[in-house]
Amino acid sequence: xxxxxxxxxxxxxxxxxxxxxxxxxxxxxxxxxxxxxxxxxxxxxxxxxxxxxxxxxxxxxxxxxxxxxxxxxxxxxxxxxxxxxxxxxxxxxxxxxxxxxxxxxxxxxxxxxxxxxxxxxxxxxxxxxxxxxxxxxxxxxxxxxxxxxxxxxxxxxxxxxxxxxxxxx
Amino acid sequence: xxxxxxxxxxxxxxxxxxxxxxxxxxxxxxxxxxxxxxxxxxxxxxxxxxxxxxxxxxxxxxxxxxxxxxxxxxxxxxxxxxxxxxxxxxxxxxxxxxxxxxxxxxxxxxxxxxxxxxxxxxxxxxxxxxxxxxxxxxxxxxxxxxxxxxxxxxxxxxxxxxxxxxxxx
Numbered sequence: 150x151x152x153x154x155x156x157x158x159x160x161x162x163x164x165x166x167x168x169x170x171x172x173x174x175x176x177x178x179x180x181x182x183x184x185x186x187x188x189x190x191x192x193x194x195x196x197x198x199x200x201x202x203x204x205x206x207x208x209x210x211x212x213x214x215x216x217x218x219x220x221x222x223x224x225x226x227x228x229x230x231x232x233x234x235x236x237x238x239x240x241x242x243x244x245x246x247x248x249x250x251x252x253x254x255x256x257x258x259x260x261x262x263x264x265x266x267x268x269x270x271x272x273x274x275x276x277x278x279x280x281x282x283x284x285x286x287x288x289x290x291x292x293x294x295x296x297x298x299x300x301x302x303x304x305x306x307x308x309x310x311x312x313x314x315x316x317x318x
Numbered sequence: 319x320x321x322x323x324x325x326x327x328x329x330x331x332x333x334x335x336x337x338x339x340x341x342x343x344x345x346x347x348x349x350x351x352x353x354x355x356x357x358x359x360x361x362x363x364x365x366x367x368x369x370x371x372x373x374x375x376x377x378x379x380x381x382x383x384x385x386x387x388x389x390x391x392x393x394x395x396x397x398x399x400x401x402x403x404x405x406x407x408x409x410x411x412x413x414x415x416x417x418x419x420x421x422x423x424x425x426x427x428x429x430x431x432x433x434x435x436x437x438x439x440x441x442x443x444x445x446x447x448x449x450x451x452x453x454x455x456x457x458x459x460x461x462x463x464x465x466x467x468x469x470x471x472x473x474x475x476x477x478x479x480x481x482x483x484x485x486x487x
Contacts (some may be wrong), residue, residue, distance in 0.1 A: 167464040192361035245391035295336040306472035
């Protein structure tokens with residue numbers, strides 16, 4: 150990415166960097182935890198780490214249909230980690246399954262982000278009609294990626310609370 | 319913001335919306351709390367809410383010098399909420415002082431964001447040299463705003479843990 154690229158190409162570069170910053174630290178944090186550590190709660194009575202990892206993954210998996218890129222890769226994660234609160238779903242992925250799903254989803258998303266032209270970044274997402282998009286052109290892929298990126302940070306900020314106190318903030 | 323604006327103007331619109339989404343919910347959440355509620359910890363032995371609000375505010379205040387917009391508005395907040403952990407600073411702002419500072423900082427930042435041209439958004443920040451910026455053009459204001467926005471979300475995700483359990487996630 151050089152300084153003589155178009156303004157919009159440089160903004161896209163910043164956006165992909167911001168996404169990778171969050172997805173990389175999530176990958177590193179959760180990927181290093183043992184199955185026992187993934188059972189830790191972020192605070193007494195709150196979500197377990199494995200649930201938060203699954204929740205982030207499942208929300209990101211929903212970007213494929215929202216961006217018109219096809220179906221969710223792991224549709225069963227929706228019931229495990231979005232529509233059910235922690236400990237309510239009958240069964241959830243094992244740490245190994247979750248790690249594989251998270252990795253697959255994120256790699257495929259980053260590949261899509263890296264391949265879109267500026268115009269493709271600003272296309273409408275599939276949850277908005279053509280008519281509504283005419284008056285609300287901000288309901289596009291770019292806006293969704295910025296929002297989903299802060300969603301990852303929101304929950305990662307919670308996840309690190311399960312670590313010893315001197316390792317956060 | 320209309321669909322026939324330039325691609326970069328539409329990306330900037332998305333970015334300002336993403337910033338306002340986070341700053342609005344932070345404003346609403348902390349602004350509604352009593353002085354007693356601001357003393358709550360996000361988890362046993364962890365940061366108090368008033369400290370997190372100050373931390374977010376102080377980090378954002380640092381954007382003025384980083385963006386070449388002048389000095390910090392509330393330079394004493396750095397020692398209170400960044401370089402000192404919670405309860406370590408001799409004295410910190412009262413809730414009223416903090417609310418006023420947060421509001422002032424955020425309004426002035428949003429005004430700056432709303433006034434920059436696309437080229438101004440992509441200017442280097444002041445912590446990078448001209449030479450380094452030539453080879454690392456992503457070290458610009460736009461990248462910093464995306465990063466600082468996820469910083470707000472990171473800590474807001476922690477802050478809501480001080481609320482009753484059924485009100486988060």
